Amino acid sequence: MEQLIEQLKAQIIEALNFEDMTPADIDTDAPLFGEGLGLDSIDALELIMLMDREYGIKLADPKAGKAIFASVRTMAEFIQANRKK
Amino acid sequence: MIYCVGHSIISPLGEGSQANYEAVQAGRTGLKIHTNRFEDVEPFCASLFDTPQSFVPLCIRSIEDAIGQWTMDNGQWIKDTIFILSTTKGDQLDLLTPAQEIACHFGNPNPPIVVSNACTSGVCAQITAMRLLEAGLYKHAVVVGCDIQTKFIVSGFQAFKALSPEPCKPFDPDRKGLNLGEAAATIIYSVQNSECRGQNFWTLEAGSIHNDANHISAPSRTGEGSYRCLMDVMKGFQPEDIALVGVHGTATPYNDAMETIALERAGLQDRPRSVLKPHFGHTMGAAGVVETIICALSVPQNSTFIKMLSGFGGVNAAIRLRVGQWTKDN
Amino acid sequence: MDKGQLKVEGEIEIQPTSVVLNGQPIATSETGDKMLVELYRRYVGDYPKFFKMDTLSRLGFIAAEILLKNTEHRTQTATLTEHGTQNTDMAVILANSKASIKNDTDYMATISNGNYYPSPALFVYTLPNIVTGEIAIRHQIQGETSFYILENQEQLEPIIRSTLNVKRSTILAGWCECTEPNRFYAKLQIIWNN
Numbered sequence: 201m202e203q204l205i206e207q208l209k210a211q212i213i214e215a216l217n218f219e220d221m222t223p224a225d226i227d228t229d230a231p232l233f234g235e236g237l238g239l240d241s242i243d244a245l246e247l248i249m250l251m252d253r254e255y256g257i258k259l260a261d262p263k264a265g266k267a268i269f270a271s272v273r274t275m276a277e278f279i280q281a282n283r284k285k
Numbered sequence: 286m287i288y289c290v291g292h293s294i295i296s297p298l299g300e301g302s303q304a305n306y307e308a309v310q311a312g313r314t315g316l317k318i319h320t321n322r323f324e325d326v327e328p329f330c331a332s333l334f335d336t337p338q339s340f341v342p343l344c345i346r347s348i349e350d351a352i353g354q355w356t357m358d359n360g361q362w363i364k365d366t367i368f369i370l371s372t373t374k375g376d377q378l379d380l381l382t383p384a385q386e387i388a389c390h391f392g393n394p395n396p397p398i399v400v401s402n403a404c405t406s407g408v409c410a411q412i413t414a415m416r417l418l419e420a421g422l423y424k425h426a427v428v429v430g431c432d433i434q435t436k437f438i439v440s441g442f443q444a445f446k447a448l449s450p451e452p453c454k455p456f457d458p459d460r461k462g463l464n465l466g467e468a469a470a471t472i473i474y475s476v477q478n479s480e481c482r483g484q485n486f487w488t489l490e491a492g493s494i495h496n497d498a499n500h501i502s503a504p505s506r507t508g509e510g511s512y513r514c515l516m517d518v519m520k521g522f523q524p525e526d527i528a529l530v531g532v533h534g535t536a537t538p539y540n541d542a543m544e545t546i547a548l549e550r551a552g553l554q555d556r557p558r559s560v561l562k563p564h565f566g567h568t569m570g571a572a573g574v575v576e577t578i579i580c581a582l583s584v585p586q587n588s589t590f591i592k593m594l595s596g597f598g599g600v601n602a603a604i605r606l607r608v609g610q611w612t613k614d615n
Numbered sequence: 616m617d618k619g620q621l622k623v624e625g626e627i628e629i630q631p632t633s634v635v636l637n638g639q640p641i642a643t644s645e646t647g648d649k650m651l652v653e654l655y656r657r658y659v660g661d662y663p664k665f666f667k668m669d670t671l672s673r674l675g676f677i678a679a680e681i682l683l684k685n686t687e688h689r690t691q692t693a694t695l696t697e698h699g700t701q702n703t704d705m706a707v708i709l710a711n712s713k714a715s716i717k718n719d720t721d722y723m724a725t726i727s728n729g730n731y732y733p734s735p736a737l738f739v740y741t742l743p744n745i746v747t748g749e750i751a752i753r754h755q756i757q758g759e760t761s762f763y764i765l766e767n768q769e770q771l772e773p774i775i776r777s778t779l780n781v782k783r784s785t786i787l788a789g790w791c792e793c794t795e796p797n798r799f800y801a802k803l804q805i806i807w808n809n
Contacts, residue, residue: 219666241503245445245735253732262446325731373742380714380764399764401714402744409761416777440726441738494759496751502739509757598748600760
């Protein structure tokens with residue numbers, strides 16, 4: 201799981217263009233939206249695409265994303281449970 | 286103000302403004318589910334031509350239809366004319382070359398203008414025409430709006446999860462998103478009156494463009510830009526003077542909510558609305574032109590109506606027009 | 616319509632290897648897209664959204680930023696140099712001949728046959744008017760924003776003049792084009808309607 205979390209942090213940084221960040225700068229349990237990284241609606245959609253592209257997970261209902269993307273940890277747990285790649 | 290002397294819509298609902306207007310009156314829609322139109326793209330609901338169309342010939346057909354309604358004083362009109370193309374993705378991502386080809390086809394010596402202001406382009410193109418003609422730079426403007434749906438566009442809107450799997454339901458609490466559409470539509474504006482052959486033509490009297498300055502792909506929750514546009518075009522008018530408001534009504538959760546707020550703030554919430562996306566889908570660069578024409582055909586003579594749109598990039602636009610019938614003596 | 620000289624209050628020209636503000640060069644150590652990042656760090660530094668923008672938007676954003684920061688200017692409703700004050704009277708009118716072609720190409724790479732993962736973050740920049748939206752958000756300009764596709768810069772002048780006629784107090788206008796990450800050109804002016 202730790203390896204997945206590190207990999208996911210690097211993928212998030214690249215996909216969302218966090219130029220000045222390294223994986224060490226992202227708190228695994230901090231909120232991704234609102235406070236914390238302050239992602240917006242386009243970022244949420246990009247994360248949905250990331251899960252499809254990297255892990256073969258298709259999210260049919262974007263509203264389910266809210267719970268999955270609460271933090272890097274919740275996202276990693278969801279991926280671990282549902283990944284096809 | 287400038288005068289409409291000819292107009293045309295070519296869409297999956299028919300050829301010519303009248304055919305399209307009658308289709309809307311009869312409640313017909315071009316919206317259908319398409320399953321194998323583009324490789325890799327999931328099934329989507331849209332209003333598309335049965336036979337895929339080429340961009341430039343489609344525009345030319347529409348312009349020729351509009352020109353056919355116009356009584357020109359002489360054959361010299363073309364040199365006093367500016368061609369303005371309203372489109373978001375042009376002919377396979379090229380926006381300028383199709384405009385040049387179209388102008389060239391009609392022997393127009395003036396370099397054409399392309400308005401690329403997202404979904405508001407069709408209204409912005411008319412505003413551009415009004416400003417150029419009122420400034421005395423040209424006598425006539427051929428405003429043509431066109432977009433053709435492609436894998437590029439459909440895939441993007443699917444990635445945005447903005448598309449409804451079924452025909453859209455603007456302003457409905459149960460709305461699920463928008464449908465895409467394609468069309469070509471033309472309005473010819475002139476500083477000169479024209480003999481109209483029994484058709485309701487109109488004047489374009491005011492126009493306004495305002496940015497929400499909020500987010501590049503989501504509208505302001507308080508409808509700032511839309512509200513300011515409405516207030517600008519309403520100057521000197523009361524809500525009861527407006528016979529019809531041609532709304533954007535894309536049926537996305539945010540657009541319709543924002544538009545409702547803007548209309549309420551402007552006092553227009555009770556005015557009759559023209560909601561056309563369930564018939565044509567969202568025809569993008571053509572929308573402002575298609576929907577202005579249908580609105581004009583929908584109201585009695587001497588009526589004043591408003592057409593409003595919003596689009597990506599936070600941009601909003603509105604125009605105020607008056608339908609009338611003029612003879613050469615007016 | 617007034618055919619006299621437009622009242623230009625400030626001008627910036629950015630190419631991949633040079634930046635010239637009001638006739639004076641601004642020294643940079645980088646070139647191309649890296650130069651735009653260098654200018655961002657020097658003139659802005661606290662706007663992470665910059666890194667989500669495509670090169671065309673970065674170009675227009677930085678050109679507008681440097682130009683507006685260095686223009687002492689008052690409008691009917693707000694001082695331009697104060698962020699957070701809404702300016703409803705200004706127009707931002709940009710143009711180019713190639714629309715958003717560079718970003719269109721980047722987006723197309725995410726929808727190739729058989730390798731189909733359309734990127735929403737790229738798709739949003741496949742409209743050239745997004746540049747004007749980014750400028751409007753940054754400077755809280757709730758006035759007019761427009762984007763035109765034209766053959767050349769000279770074609771913009773009648774559009775600017777006819778917009779001045781409708782009493783926009785200030786127009787930020789110019790050419791903003793990018794065909795590759797290191798092939799771009801911007802020339803923006805602030806035009807004052809007195």
